[in-house]
Amino acid sequence: xxxxxxxxxxxxxxxxxxxxxxxxxxxxxxxxxxxxxxxxxxxxxxxxxxxxxxxxxxxxxxxxxxxxxxxxxxxxxxxxxxxxxxxxxxxxxxxxxxxxxxxxxxxxxxxxxxxxxxxxxxxxxxxxxxxxxxxxxxxxxxxxxxxxxxxxxxxxxxxxxxxxxxxxxxxxxxxxxxxxxxxxxxxxxxxxxxxxxxxxxxxxxxxxxxxxxxxxxxxxxxxxxxxxxxxxxxxxxxxxxxxxxxxxxxxxxxxxxxxxxxxxxxxxxxxxxxxxxxxxxxxxxxxxxxxxxxxxxxxxxxxxxxxxxxxxxxxxxxxxxxxxxxxxxxxxxxxxxxxxxxxx
Numbered sequence: 001x002x003x004x005x006x007x008x009x010x011x012x013x014x015x016x017x018x019x020x021x022x023x024x025x026x027x028x029x030x031x032x033x034x035x036x037x038x039x040x041x042x043x044x045x046x047x048x049x050x051x052x053x054x055x056x057x058x059x060x061x062x063x064x065x066x067x068x069x070x071x072x073x074x075x076x077x078x079x080x081x082x083x084x085x086x087x088x089x090x091x092x093x094x095x096x097x098x099x100x101x102x103x104x105x106x107x108x109x110x111x112x113x114x115x116x117x118x119x120x121x122x123x124x125x126x127x128x129x130x131x132x133x134x135x136x137x138x139x140x141x142x143x144x145x146x147x148x149x150x151x152x153x154x155x156x157x158x159x160x161x162x163x164x165x166x167x168x169x170x171x172x173x174x175x176x177x178x179x180x181x182x183x184x185x186x187x188x189x190x191x192x193x194x195x196x197x198x199x200x201x202x203x204x205x206x207x208x209x210x211x212x213x214x215x216x217x218x219x220x221x222x223x224x225x226x227x228x229x230x231x232x233x234x235x236x237x238x239x240x241x242x243x244x245x246x247x248x249x250x251x252x253x254x255x256x257x258x259x260x261x262x263x264x265x266x267x268x269x270x271x272x273x274x275x276x277x278x279x280x281x282x283x284x285x286x287x288x289x290x291x292x293x294x295x296x297x298x299x300x301x302x303x304x305x306x307x308x309x310x311x312x313x314x315x316x317x318x319x320x321x322x323x324x325x326x327x328x329x330x331x332x333x334x335x336x337x338x339x340x341x342x343x344x
Contacts (some may be wrong), residue, residue, distance in 0.1 A: 002118045004263045006069045006309045009034040013046040013085060014074035021050055023299040029306040057084065063090040069309055070095060072124070076165045077172025080130060081106040084121050088113040093309050094121040095301070095303035101179050102172045103330060107323040114319060120308050122315040123322045125185050127254040129304055130297035131261050134243075135290060137190040138247065145243030148191060150341060151225040153183035153239040155254060159231035166231070167207045174209040176329055180229035182254035184332075185325050186239065187217065187225040195219050195328055197343045200336040205231070215332045245269055261293040
């Protein structure tokens, strides 16, 4: 495609934009052209603050700009489907913050629009673009820890801002849509499988959203994955996978922080396997670590989107993939609110 660059527009002035703006500005294949807000004054202030050349006082105005090839949607969860559809109808490719949608029916509508309008609609689940994710997937596929018996994920912090949109059930609020969705997506990706049954319990907050959520997913072959997401806990982010011959620990599985390396630690047997009495083998093991330093998954995300738009490369997160993640999450909610396991 020569020196062509993908022109980007930001749909909203949400804080998460600040993760992408530097990446777009230093990219050789992307160009940040415009930002849209619900008022012209807000758009003007944001554009001036971030050095963006065009500012639009409505979303529709920006969608009419022929210079925009890709729209990054960072609106509240409950608006993702509506504006992804409107972008597609305007002939714009879409990178939409997770969750892409709140039901499988919404994903089906997006898939139909994507095909009919000839545009890519991709979910911006940042950690899926991180090289650490593919590394863990490959380790598990190669049998580095044997048959996986259990996985565990934590993603928690304390949300203390009254009126935060993540507390609004009408806008797709809740700890699972905001935090637990990463855990579910990561498990499905690295295990390369879909859950066959889920169980869950939740603690609801004053607005009715899940303030804390404990989810349990059963995968084929006797593999279990448990996660805990919360807006009411000490901040913690990590993940583990336990297999028949080894163990993996990730200290930053679904958080990308520049200048903070992420580490994958692999613990496996060393030498001859000992008898299976409790405690045997605890001293007969080796540990290897892989450090991912200076990796910016947001940069990888925008470069991958450029490759899809400009070169026709396959998206990293397909609509089928997003649909399966939404199916798992909605099943978890049904389990928590119905007090029973739910099969997929």
